[in-house]
Amino acid sequence: MRILFIHDNFPAQFGGIGFWLRAKGWDVTFATAAEVAESPDLRLIRYKPHRAGSRETHPYAQAMDRAAINGQGFVRAALAARDQGYRPDVVVAHSGWGPGMFARDVFPDAAYVAYVEWWYSYPGADVTCLARLEGRDFVGSVEAPMYERARNAPIAMDIAAADAVLCPTEFQAAQFPPLLRPALTVQHDGIDADFYAPDLDASDAGDRRSTLDGLVAEDARVVTYATRGMEPHRGFPQFMAALPAILAADPKAVAVIAGENRVAYGGSSLRGTDWKAKALAELPIDPARVHFVGRLSRVHYRRLLRRSDAHVYLTVPFVLSWSMLEAMSVGCALVLSDTAPVREFADRASARFADLADPATIATAVLDLLTNPADAEALREQARATILDRLTIRDLYPRKAALFQSLAAR
Template identity: 30%
Template structure:
C-alpha cells in the first residue's frame, strides 16, 4: 500500500503509526511536514513542506484563517506535485486542525482519509477555566471559532475520524462526535519503566539527591513549559514555600524544558538555564519570585535540557511527580511518569481524571488551591514507603490502556476494518 502522512511536525502524533506502516516492505510511506525531529524512521521517506508566509493583522481571527489557508494551499500544491509524479496514496493520515489537510479530499478523492481530531473549541469549561467560570468577552471566541472550521472540514470529509481521549471527543458537536473513534496516545512502556530500585514500590529520590550533595530521600519533580498557563507552573511554584516548610528534607526539581515532549537536543546539562536564553531568564525571574526563605533555595533545583534517558532517570528517582493540566488535552508526560512508577499528584481536571483515580493509581489536587496542593504532596511524601500499590497500579494503567504497541495495533486494525467496510459498502 501507499500511505501518506500529513502533519505540521515530524513525526509528532503519527510516529508509532508511521513506524508500523514503514516496517512492511510492501508499503511505500511518505511523510509531509514543516518542522520536526532530525530522525530517520525505517521505511518512511520524509518530505519537507515550507511553512506558510507570516500574515499580520490586528484581527486575531483574520490572522488565523489566512495563515491556515496559506498552509492548506502550500500543502495542496505539494500533494498535486506528488500526484503528477505518480504517487496516489491508498491511505492519507492527517491532522485535522492546522489547515494542511484542507484539500486532501479534492486531490486524492479515492484515498482512505484518516483525520486526527485535535480540539474543538466551545464555550464550556475549557474556555472559561482561567476566568474561574466567569464569561469571557464574545470577541475572545472569534479566533477559536475559526480554528473549528478546519476540524469541521476534516472530520466531515474523512472516512475515519479519531481523537486521543474521551474528553477531547466530548468537546465536538453531536453530529461529529458520534463518528469519532478514541485511540489514546501511547508511549513506549519498555523504555519508560521503573528503575531497578523502584520495582518493589519502595524507591525514594536519594540517588538524585546525592548527586547534588543533599541528604534527602524525598524528591518532588515537575516537568513542563513554564510559559504555558495550562500546564500549571505558576500554581506549582506557589505551593513550594508551604511544601518546603512541611517537609524539611524535601528536594524539588523543576525541569524547565520537557525534552521528552519537544524532541530538542539536550544542551550542556547545566543545572540552571543559560542566563543568555529567554527561557533561562524567565525561569530565573520565576525562581526569584518564589517567595521562599533564602535558606530553602538550596533545595530547589532547575534542570536545563536533558537527554531522554536523563529525563527517564528523573522520573524513576522521583518520590512524587506533579502533573498539572487545565481542561484541554493532557500530554504524554503524565503517562511517562506513571509508567515509571512515579507517585503522581495531578490536577483534579477532566482530562486528568480520565487517567488518574485518586488514591488508586495516583492522587488528585485542586489546580487552583496551592495550599491544598502542598498538603497533598506532604501527605504523599510522608506515606511514600507505604504506597507501592499505587505505583504498581499507575504502571498497570499505562500498560493496559496507553501502551504504544497496543494502541498502534488497535489503530491499524481500526483502519483495516473501516477500509473493509467502505469497500463492501
C-alpha cells in the same frame, strides 16, 4: 500498505505509530513543515506556506486564512510527489493548522483520517478555569464567541472530508458539538510501557535512590515536575506556590523541574508573562533546593521519573499531556489536579488529588507521599497497572493498523 502522515511538526503525535508501521514493512511517509526533520528510514515531504497570513483578512477569518495558506503549501509539495508516482493508500493528518485540508483532493483514492484534539467553544473550559484560579469571573469581549467559533473552520473541513476521525481522549471528544461527536473514534496515541517502565537498565546506573546526574543527594526526597512550557495551563504557578511549604516541612526534599521556560497555550496576556521569573521573584524559594534542568532527552526524562519520590502533574480542563501517562507507566507516586481530563485515567487508587485553586492541597498531598512510602508504593503499582491495562502501544498500535487497513480496503 502506503501511509502518509501530515503534521506541521515532526514526528509529533505520529512518530511512534509511524516508526512501528515502518518496522512492520509498511511504506511510511511523513509530510511536515518542520525545518529540522531528518530520518534515514522514512520518506519526507517538506512543505511550507508561501507567505504569512494577512492582517488585512477579516479577524474572524484569520485562522482559516492561515490554515488555507498552510494547506496550499502541502498541496504544492504533495502534487510534486504525486507527479513522481507517489500514491498513498491512507492519509492521516493532524487537524487544525490546515495542512491536511486538501489532502483528499490531491489523493482522492486514499482513505483520509483526521486526527483532532480540540474544538473551540466559548467560554472554553480552560479559560473559565484559569479565571477561577485568578479569583475572578470570566469576562470576554462581545466578539470573542465569533473568534472562537471561527477557529473551528479548518477542523470542520477535515471532519467533512474524513473516512474516520481519531481523538485521543473522551474528555477531548466531549468538547465537540453533539452533531459531530458520533463521527469521532476515541483512541489514544498509546504509551510505550516497555520504555517507560520502573525497571532499571544499563542506561540508569544505580537504583531509584541513586543520584540524578550528581544534582541531588542520594538520600534526598525528590519532588518532580515535567512540562513542555512553564505556564498556567499546566498549573506551573500553583506548583511553584506549593514548594515553600514542601521544602519547609521536609529538610530532605528537593524539587527538580524539567521543561522549557515558555508558554505554549493561551492568549497574549498569558504569553507575555515570564511565569518562572515571576514565581522566583515573588516566592521564598531556596535556589539550592529547586533545580531547573531544561528540556530532557527521553532517556534522561525517564531517569528523572524513576528517581522521583513524588511527581506532580497539574492541568486545567484541556488536552491531557502525554507526560502524565508516561509518569504513570514508570510507576511514579503521583499528585494530580482534580480536573476532568486527569480523572479519565487516574483515580484515588493510583494517585493523590489536589485542588488546583489551592496550592496548600498540593503541598499536603506531596508531603503525604514523602512521609508514607508504603502508601506511595501502592499508588505506584496501580498507576503502572492502569497503563498496562488500557494504554500500551502493544495493544493500541495493532488496532490502529487494523483500522487503517480496513479503511484502505473500502
